[in-house]
Amino acid sequence: MSEGSVRDVRLLSTGECVRLEFAGTRIRSVLPIHRPVDPFTLPWAAPGLFDLQVNGYAGIWFSSTELTISQVQQVLHSYARQGLTGCLPTLITNSAEALEHGLTVLRQARAACDLCRRMIVGIHVEGPWISSLDGPRGAHPLAHVRPCTLAEYHCWQRASGGLVRLITVAPECPGVLSVLPQIAADGVCVAIGHSSASAQQIHEAAAKGARLSTHLGNGCAGMVPRHDNVFWPQLADDLLTASVIADGWHLPTDLLNCIYRCKSASRVVLTSDVSGFGGCPPGRYTTAAVDVEVLDDGRIVVAGQRQFLAGSGASTIDCLQQFHRSTGVPLQQTWDLASRNPRQLLGLPCPEIAEGAVASLTLFHATTADNVLTLQPVAAIIQGQTIVADQGD
Numbered sequence: 457m458s459e460g461s462v463r464d465v466r467l468l469s470t471g472e473c474v475r476l477e478f479a480g481t482r483i484r485s486v487l488p489i490h491r492p493v494d495p496f497t498l499p500w501a502a503p504g505l506f507d508l509q510v511n512g513y514a515g516i517w518f519s520s521t522e523l524t525i526s527q528v529q530q531v532l533h534s535y536a537r538q539g540l541t542g543c544l545p546t547l548i549t550n551s552a553e554a555l556e557h558g559l560t561v562l563r564q565a566r567a568a569c570d571l572c573r574r575m576i577v578g579i580h581v582e583g584p585w586i587s588s589l590d591g592p593r594g595a596h597p598l599a600h601v602r603p604c605t606l607a608e609y610h611c612w613q614r615a616s617g618g619l620v621r622l623i624t625v626a627p628e629c630p631g632v633l634s635v636l637p638q639i640a641a642d643g644v645c646v647a648i649g650h651s652s653a654s655a656q657q658i659h660e661a662a663a664k665g666a667r668l669s670t671h672l673g674n675g676c677a678g679m680v681p682r683h684d685n686v687f688w689p690q691l692a693d694d695l696l697t698a699s700v701i702a703d704g705w706h707l708p709t710d711l712l713n714c715i716y717r718c719k720s721a722s723r724v725v726l727t728s729d730v731s732g733f734g735g736c737p738p739g740r741y742t743t744a745a746v747d748v749e750v751l752d753d754g755r756i757v758v759a760g761q762r763q764f765l766a767g768s769g770a771s772t773i774d775c776l777q778q779f780h781r782s783t784g785v786p787l788q789q790t791w792d793l794a795s796r797n798p799r800q801l802l803g804l805p806c807p808e809i810a811e812g813a814v815a816s817l818t819l820f821h822a823t824t825a826d827n828v829l830t831l832q833p834v835a836a837i838i839q840g841q842t843i844v845a846d847q848g849d
């Protein structure tokens with residue numbers, strides 16, 4: 457951002473109208489506005505949105521074996537226009553060669569493109585060390601589910617230049633529980649997901665360093681025993697934060713409320729898990745990695761059935777809005793679930809709107825009609841670089 461550029465905003469944290477002055481990548485000053493101003497005309501400003509699970513957009517799929525640097529740039533621009541300031545591009549279960557391709561291209565994109573370097577904080581590898589069962593496996597291709605090895609983890613880190621920061625595994629997958637402590641000791645966050653593990657395996661994974669439940673309530677069997685299932689131990693284990701896809705389709709409100717109350721406000725993370733087919737018109741889409749349908753109502757499902765969803769068609773701010781609407785958790789607290797909490801989980805600094813802080817903010821308008829709040833992104837300011845949002849959609 458150019459030296460001395462300014463933005464008048466209303467802070468979500470306090471409601472105060474302030475003038476933000478920027479210098480390079482940082483906020484130079486935060487000064488109260490003394491002249492008369494209509495606060496409703498100013499955009500709200502809040503710490504930048506962050507999503508730890510994003511798969512692509514508008515037909516571009518990070519897991520594609522044909523992924524290119526310019527496609528990564530294109531997707532990240534779309535995310536920024538939706539108000540996102542940082543993310544973990546996510547690669548799902550695939551062949552070793554395909555994963556290596558994705559990891560390499562994401563590393564190269566970061567080296568080639570300034571916006572990619574600012575936004576790609578790391579990479580999430582979801583699978584291939586997951587359940588081979590229909591249901592828990594979700595849309596992940598069975599042919600590429602395999603046992604966990606430290607050698608494969610080292611290959612990923614070599615290809616990505618050490619960018620792998622989050623790995624989703626099933627504790628019951630062979631090799632996971634023995635390798636997990638070494639991965640966790642590397643500073644990589646290990647998550648439990650796409651699993652039908654026993655309570656004992658889940659608690660053992662947490663004791664060995666797992667810290668997240670990936671999209672809790674999804675990526676599991678459609679029918680489970682009432683007591684002995686994957687939910688209770690993950691809800692009860694205080695070592696585990698839970699990520700949830702609150703797009704209005706993946707989880708019912710009662711379950712969202714239960715997860716929020718079990719985990720408390722500091723251990724829930726909102727993710728869009730946006731599909732590579734997010735933003736695509738209804739139809740059937742087949743790639744080497746996945747075979748899904750985009751339905752008329754916006755859901756994205758594993759092709760040929762309607763029960764198992766395959767990521768969402770929603771943006772992170774859509775999910776935040778939906779979580780707030782359905783649970784009634786105040787917007788200020790809900791905002792933390794998609795900005796502060798995911799960064800904290802990964803050991804990243806949380807952006808502040810304060811003098812001298814790195815300028816990482818999301819600006820948005822909030823309007824209420826019939827008691828329903830609607831959020832419209834205005835801009836993402838990403839380490840001082842402003843990306844103006846899509847308007848009117």
Ligand SMILES: [Zn+2]
Pocket residue numbers: 582594649650671675
């Ligand atoms: Zn998943």
